[in-house]
Amino acid sequence: MKKLLYVGMLAIAVSCLLASCAAANEEMAEMPMNEKKEVTLTTSLDLASRATMVDENLELFYTVYDAGNGAVVEKNTAGLQSVSFEGNASVTLTLQLEESKTYDIAFWAQPKGQTCYDLSDMKAIKLRYEECHCNDSLRKAFYGSVFGLRVKDQTTATVSLKSPFSTLEVLTTVEDVKAVGTMGYDVDQMQSSIRVSGVANTFNALYGTTEGEAVEAQLQPGKIPSDIRQIDGKDYRVLTTDHLLAKDRETVEVEVTLSHPEIEKQPLVFTAGRAWLRQNQTTTLANHYMSHPIEFEASVNDWLLADASLNL
Numbered sequence: 001m002k003k004l005l006y007v008g009m010l011a012i013a014v015s016c017l018l019a020s021c022a023a024a025n026e027e028m029a030e031m032p033m034n035e036k037k038e039v040t041l042t043t044s045l046d047l048a049s050r051a052t053m054v055d056e057n058l059e060l061f062y063t064v065y066d067a068g069n070g071a072v073v074e075k076n077t078a079g080l081q082s083v084s085f086e087g088n089a090s091v092t093l094t095l096q097l098e099e100s101k102t103y104d105i106a107f108w109a110q111p112k113g114q115t116c117y118d119l120s121d122m123k124a125i126k127l128r129y130e131e132c133h134c135n136d137s138l139r140k141a142f143y144g145s146v147f148g149l150r151v152k153d154q155t156t157a158t159v160s161l162k163s164p165f166s167t168l169e170v171l172t173t174v175e176d177v178k179a180v181g182t183m184g185y186d187v188d189q190m191q192s193s194i195r196v197s198g199v200a201n202t203f204n205a206l207y208g209t210t211e212g213e214a215v216e217a218q219l220q221p222g223k224i225p226s227d228i229r230q231i232d233g234k235d236y237r238v239l240t241t242d243h244l245l246a247k248d249r250e251t252v253e254v255e256v257t258l259s260h261p262e263i264e265k266q267p268l269v270f271t272a273g274r275a276w277l278r279q280n281q282t283t284t285l286a287n288h289y290m291s292h293p294i295e296f297e298a299s300v301n302d303w304l305l306a307d308a309s310l311n312l
Contacts, residue, residue, distance in 0.1 A: 036096045037151045043091045043107055043159045045142060058109045058142075060091050063122040065206070067102040067148055075122070103149045106206035109161055110141040117141065125203045127245055129217035134193050135225050139243050141165070143205040164203050165243035166277035170194070170256050171229055171236035171286040179291035185268065191221035191259050192240040198252035199277070200245040208279075214247045221259055229284075236286050246277035254285060 043060060063075040074095065097103060106122040116139060118126035132139060142161035149157060170192075177187050196217045200210035219242060227238040240256055251274045258268040272285045 134222035166246040176288040193221040
């Protein structure tokens with residue numbers, strides 16, 4: 001009797017379990033799955049950046065974030081492809097994203113094989129100044145972003161990429177170059193490097209802002225450019241030109257070292273002065289630095305638009 005009762009209870013339990021599973025399956029069948037949709041994103045350099053491009057072999061990186069919680073949805077850890085931004089050329093990226101969600105997307109383009117930048121976190125790209133060389137045209141990089149992309153309403157977007165850097169140039173007069181030449185220093189055969197105090201080393205590609213505290217950057221020597229600039233009708237030789245991350249409302253102290261391949265010759269070291277860096281613009285320090293008492297003039301593009309409360 002007990003055995004029959006036990007078997008009967010077991011049968012009832014199994015029946016309830018099967019009924020529960022069937023109900024759950026029906027509910028899951030009724031619940032709509034998160035459908036994905038194809039989204040096409042087109043990236044291109046802005047006009048100012050395209051005009052200054054030297055190398056055209058760029059790689060494109062991106063990270064897709066859930067706009068609701070900031071979680072990473074998708075990213076590429078290797079360059080998307082080798083691309084050319086010459087003329088009106090652009091790069092098109094196609095993603096499969098959920099219709100019900102909203103996304104933010106960060107982009108970064110850089111010359112192929114560049115190692116100065118740590119791209120493991122697009123919201124905190126690290127610039128390894130100690131691995132960067134001065135006067136390196138291949139250091140140029142570009143960023144862009146898309147905010148609030150709701151796939152249900154939008155399936156295409158165009159992103160303009162621009163430079164995150166401020167370009168710093170240090171120039172000396174042509175007469176100055178000739179003067180040190182009489183002392184045995186051939187600028188055409190020398191390298192230059194800079195030490196800059198007060199720059200940033202972390203960049204948020206999603207928001208286009210620098211992060212963290214100001215740091216001192218010491219760059220590796222690079223061959224002095226042969227470029228000549230003319231300021232107020234006077235010719236100046238470019239001693240160094242480099243790309244730095246500017247801290248908002250911060251001025252930087254600039255020291256330049258000119259080294260000679262003949263190690264017995266002492267390097268020429270001088271303080272170029274203080275400069276105010278602005279993102280995606282060029283700041284120039286110009287004077288007769290090497291053979292005369294050091295004074296300096298600083299010129300910044302769009303100076304009249306600067307905040308008058310800034311103290312140099």
